[in-house]
Each structure stands twice: as C-alpha cells, then as structure tokens.
Amino acid sequence: MMHRLVGEARRRAAPVMAGGERWLSAAAEANRGRLEGKIALVTGGASGLGKAAAHEFIQEGAQAVILADINSELGPETARELGPKAHFVPCDVAVEDSVAAAVDAAVARHGRLDVMLNSAGVVGPLTPGTSQLACLDFAQFDAVMSVNVRGTLAGIKHATRVMAPPAGAGGGSILCMASISGVLGGLGTYPYSVSKFAIAGIVKAAAAELSRLGVRVNCISPYAVPTPMVVDQFSALLGGAADEAQVAAIIRGLGELRGATCEAVDIARAAVYLASDDAKYVSGHNLVVDGGFTSYKNMNLPFPTKPQE
Numbered sequence: 001m002m003h004r005l006v007g008e009a010r011r012r013a014a015p016v017m018a019g020g021e022r023w024l025s026a027a028a029e030a031n032r033g034r035l036e037g038k039i040a041l042v043t044g045g046a047s048g049l050g051k052a053a054a055h056e057f058i059q060e061g062a063q064a065v066i067l068a069d070i071n072s073e074l075g076p077e078t079a080r081e082l083g084p085k086a087h088f089v090p091c092d093v094a095v096e097d098s099v100a101a102a103v104d105a106a107v108a109r110h111g112r113l114d115v116m117l118n119s120a121g122v123v124g125p126l127t128p129g130t131s132q133l134a135c136l137d138f139a140q141f142d143a144v145m146s147v148n149v150r151g152t153l154a155g156i157k158h159a160t161r162v163m164a165p166p167a168g169a170g171g172g173s174i175l176c177m178a179s180i181s182g183v184l185g186g187l188g189t190y191p192y193s194v195s196k197f198a199i200a201g202i203v204k205a206a207a208a209e210l211s212r213l214g215v216r217v218n219c220i221s222p223y224a225v226p227t228p229m230v231v232d233q234f235s236a237l238l239g240g241a242a243d244e245a246q247v248a249a250i251i252r253g254l255g256e257l258r259g260a261t262c263e264a265v266d267i268a269r270a271a272v273y274l275a276s277d278d279a280k281y282v283s284g285h286n287l288v289v290d291g292g293f294t295s296y297k298n299m300n301l302p303f304p305t306k307p308q309e
C-alpha cells in the first residue's frame with residue numbers, strides 16, 4: 001500500500017521542482033507591494049498556512065504582521081524567522097477574551113487593523129467517534145468546533161469591532177481558512193468537515209452585514225498541503241509506516257492538476273489577493289484553491305480524442 005502511494009505520488013508530482021518549490025515569475029515579482037503599509041493579524045500564524053501567509057504579507061509590503069497563536073514556544077520563533085515586521089501575541093481562539101485581547105493589542109500598537117486572517121484550526125483526533133456517525137463523540141465534536149468555528153467567528157467579531165465604522169474607517173479585509181473538506185463531503189472527519197462547511201456559511205452570513213459597513217469577508221478552501229497538521233494526520237492514517245518526507249510526497253501526489261502540487265505559498269497568494277485592493281469588490285466569496293479537485297467527478301467515458309470524419 002505504502003509503495004503504491006509513494007510511487008503514484010512521484011509519478012503525478014514529477015514535473016514539479018524538487019520539494020515542490022516554485023519561484024515567482026518576473027511579472028509576479030514586479031507586482032509586489034500589494035499590501036503596502038497594511039497592519040495584519042494572523043491567528044494560527046506560528047505554523048503552516050498562517051505562517052506562509054504572514055511571510056507573503058510581509059513580502060507584499062505589510063507594515064506589521066501579528067502572529068496570534070496558542071503555541072507560545074513556536075510563535076516567537078516564527079516571528080524571529082519572519083523578521084522585524086512580525087511579532088507574536090499569545091492567543092487561544094477558543095477563548096473569546098483572548099481573541100479580543102489580541103485584536104486590541106494590534107490596534108494599541110499600530111493604531112488600526114487592516115487585515116485579519118483566521119487561520120488557527122485543528123483537525124481533531126481520528127477515531128470511530130469522529131469518523132462514524134453512529135458513534136459520534138460530541139466531546140470531540142465540540143472541541144473542534146470551538147476552535148474552528150467559534151474561534152473563526154470570534155475573529156470576525158473582533159476584527160469587525162475595530163475595522164467597521166465608527167471605531168474603524170471600513171475598508172478592512174477579513175479572511176478565514178475553510179477547506180475542501182467543507183466543499184465536498186467525505187474528505188474529513190465529521191467534526192472537521194462540519195466545521196469547515198460552517199466557515200463558508202459564516203462568511204456568507206457575515207458578508208450581508210459587513211458589506212454595508214465597508215468591510216470585506218471571504219474564505220479560502222485549500223486543497224491538502226503538507227503542513228504539520230496534515231502530515232501528522234496522514235502519518236496516523238498510515239500507521240506510522242512512512243517518514244515525514246514520504247508522507248509529504250504522498251500528500252503532494254494526491255492532487256488532480258497535472259504538473260503542479262498544492263503548496264502553502266499557493267494558499268498564501270490567494271490570501272494576498274483577497275486581502276489586497278485587487279479584490280476590492282470581492283466579499284462573501286469562498287476561493288477554492290484545489291487544482292480543480294472539487295469541481296468534477298470523472299466517469300472515464302470513452303470521449304473521442306480525434307475529430308470525427
């Protein structure tokens with residue numbers, strides 16, 4: 001099973017550079033500066049997609065990026081790695097006061113908040129209590145919902161408090177990490193999948209009010225990216241039969257889009273787009289970044305490949 005998965009992963013990912021790296025085209029480099037002077041707060045910014053987005057925000061000219069994360073060891077390390085424009089505040093998004101305090105700290109230090117990315121999330125354990133409805137464990141369900149859904153909602157609430165008039169001037173951009181597990185059923189455990197469907201719904205519900213206040217709110221639904229969260233989950237699925245690099249290769253090989261793999265930077269650039277004025281009329285949107293994965297099912301019909309005579 002392992003050999004088949006690794007072999008298949010290599011075959012599909014072959015045209016991509018080693019490590020899945022991609023460089024910016026000259027045109028993309030020339031387009032840098034799309035977040036010039038912006039103040040951004042990223043929950044879950046210590047790791048994975050939040051960290052990648054924080055990095056891209058800084059590359060795009062952000063004045064400051066606050067990493068709000070529950071991991072008080074990794075958070076300051078990540079801030080040091082990202083440089084002087086990044087700083088860490090401890091924050092547990094499952095606790096509303098903690099989110100409020102992180103937002104208030106950002107405003108106290110920088111005078112305003114322009115971009116809020118709610119990336120903090122957990123996948124929860126993989127047990128019959130999360131993967132089979134008949135034995136659904138509500139304690140495990142509530143634990144995931146309290147971070148992924150309540151945490152995101154708290155982020156939207158407190159960002160709105162400081163972005164929308166009269167406290168703010170409007171014009172802010174709120175982003176949330178949903179998932180392809182919230183686009184199609186069957187891709188995640190019940191708690192995770194339900195939480196991600198909820199995020200796309202929250203964004204639409206919130207856009208109804210926030211549009212009138214001049215604040216945009218959107219979400220991104222990434223395909224699988226080998227961040228610590230997903231590598232750990234796949235390692236558990238594979239029963240520890242693969243090392244980290246093999247697991248990452250398997251994850252990269254699962255996509256549908258030939259010649260490309262889904263990397264953290266792809267999600268980070270989607271976040272830059274939604275945060276920037278390039279998306280100044282985009283709100284209530286779920287930007288699915290999945291190489292087409294959730295767009296279709298294939299029946300492998302024998303469609304003609306040559307023009308008919």
Ligand SMILES: NC(=O)c1ccc[n+]([C@@H]2O[C@H](COP(=O)([O-])OP(=O)(O)OC[C@H]3O[C@@H](n4cnc5c(N)ncnc54)[C@H](O)[C@@H]3O)[C@@H](O)[C@H]2O)c1
Nearest residue numbers: 044047048049070071092093120121177179224225227229
């Ligand atoms: N990696 C993927 O393939 C993928 C795909 C779809 C969606 N997502 C979503 O992207 C987001 C980021 O995930 P990731 O893959 O970067 O995982 P990750 O584990 O690398 O990063 C998640 C971060 O959130 C932080 N966090 C967890 N609970 C928190 C809490 N209560 N308060 C504050 N911070 C908390 C963690 O400390 C960590 O730094 C999540 O919402 C996840 O569901 C990830």
